[in-house]
Amino acid sequence: MAVDLLLGLQWGDEGKGKIVDVLTSNYNIIARFQGGPNAGHTLVFNDMKHVLHTIPSGIFHDDVINLVGNGVVIDPVIFKNELGKLDDQNIDYKKSLRISRKAHLILPTHRLLDAASEIAKGKAKIGSTLKGIGPTYMDKTGRNGIRVGDLELDNWKKKYRALANKHERMIAFYNVDLQYKLEELETEFFKAIETLKALIFIDSEEYIHQALKKEKSILAEGAQGSLLDIDFGTYPFVTSSNTTAAGACTGLGVAPNKIGDVFGIFKAYTTRVGSGPFPTELFDEDGETMGRVGQEFGATTGRSRRCGWLDLVALRYACQINGVTQLMMMKGDVLSGFKTLKVCTAYNYKGEIITHLPYNIEEKNVTPIYTEFNGWNEDLTKMEDASQLPKELNEYIAFLEQDLDIPIKIVSVGPDRKQTIFR
Numbered sequence: 001m002a003v004d005l006l007l008g009l010q011w012g013d014e015g016k017g018k019i020v021d022v023l024t025s026n027y028n029i030i031a032r033f034q035g036g037p038n039a040g041h042t043l044v045f046n047d048m049k050h051v052l053h054t055i056p057s058g059i060f061h062d063d064v065i066n067l068v069g070n071g072v073v074i075d076p077v078i079f080k081n082e083l084g085k086l087d088d089q090n091i092d093y094k095k096s097l098r099i100s101r102k103a104h105l106i107l108p109t110h111r112l113l114d115a116a117s118e119i120a121k122g123k124a125k126i127g128s129t130l131k132g133i134g135p136t137y138m139d140k141t142g143r144n145g146i147r148v149g150d151l152e153l154d155n156w157k158k159k160y161r162a163l164a165n166k167h168e169r170m171i172a173f174y175n176v177d178l179q180y181k182l183e184e185l186e187t188e189f190f191k192a193i194e195t196l197k198a199l200i201f202i203d204s205e206e207y208i209h210q211a212l213k214k215e216k217s218i219l220a221e222g223a224q225g226s227l228l229d230i231d232f233g234t235y236p237f238v239t240s241s242n243t244t245a246a247g248a249c250t251g252l253g254v255a256p257n258k259i260g261d262v263f264g265i266f267k268a269y270t271t272r273v274g275s276g277p278f279p280t281e282l283f284d285e286d287g288e289t290m291g292r293v294g295q296e297f298g299a300t301t302g303r304s305r306r307c308g309w310l311d312l313v314a315l316r317y318a319c320q321i322n323g324v325t326q327l328m329m330m331k332g333d334v335l336s337g338f339k340t341l342k343v344c345t346a347y348n349y350k351g352e353i354i355t356h357l358p359y360n361i362e363e364k365n366v367t368p369i370y371t372e373f374n375g376w377n378e379d380l381t382k383m384e385d386a387s388q389l390p391k392e393l394n395e396y397i398a399f400l401e402q403d404l405d406i407p408i409k410i411v412s413v414g415p416d417r418k419q420t421i422f423r
């Protein structure tokens, strides 16, 4: 048995949560492998919207194990809030939720450090979600972090105090205007730790290894998107983890030869939240329409997302790095009503026409070259079968499939579980 992966191919917010939820009935285990509460995975079913930040998107299905892997960073306070929302809906997660002992904890001071760093950067800020992601991964690689398994040891509070004190000195060093009351944050944090401790902690790599031996099916759920990957994204405007396929190996302890299908999720256009280059970004009515119709607001921060045409140069790159075997196109319905659609198929890079993603895609270096397509007017949101899709959309899809040489297996035509067309 192999582990299938599901990943975002753009700058996040592709709709991974919805597709994981749709695919969960095919799997025994859903496992998050990186990122943390910077993610906001939105699921819609039975006329209700659910937003998950750290908990895997299979949690609403009975008989499925939901695993938070070692590569994830957990903020106990946000985690507790998420559990509270599940309690409100009588979702019984106590037996189905497992947490890796090797996952790192986001401390209150990590969040403060994130804020201090962003203030200090001024105009050059990353546009972080301010959830403490960067500082927590810095402590992980700096070998200073506190892990979930530490909570089972007697001396963890001593370790916590030493780290929090060090963070306070670092915050002071930034010398920025940041008001905070650490005592209040810590009271909330320690309460949330008790909630966390009531859950099942496991040696998740061993758990996955045994599950594979027993022929259990596993889906690894990515967070953020490939262009936010710490190594392959638009550095430094990226997140602090490997959001690409390799991240699933290190974030779960799965060997590369145990990876099966790689499902790549992309929007029929492009969005980005936070700072950083975005060659196909639109500043006109078309971009405004995409944002309004697509309700492009961050599920975690509420910030409006920047919108633009589909960037096939970037999409090719993401498919290549991840070894995508099947594509899923989201939000095709948002493009209904555009007379002409554009897809960026190449860049004019410093005067040269290129079709791969170069080192630097800043605006001054890159001008997108577009291929145009006829739009369609039909409302896709009520469609249930691939045979109903308009001819122009089929042409758009066929062009992408041919260029990427990967089949588009799902076309999503709305946020609800039911608005999913299989091809």
Ligand code: IMP
Residues within 6 Å of the ligand: 011, 012, 013, 038, 039, 040, 126, 127, 128, 129, 130, 131, 132, 133, 134, 223, 224, 225, 228, 237, 238, 239, 240, 273, 274, 275
């Ligand atoms: P951080 O991960 O909070 O440090 O944010 C770094 C960059 O990644 C910022 O531009 C964020 O807006 C972006 N980012 C982080 N998580 C997500 C996500 O789940 N969706 C979209 N963008 C994200």
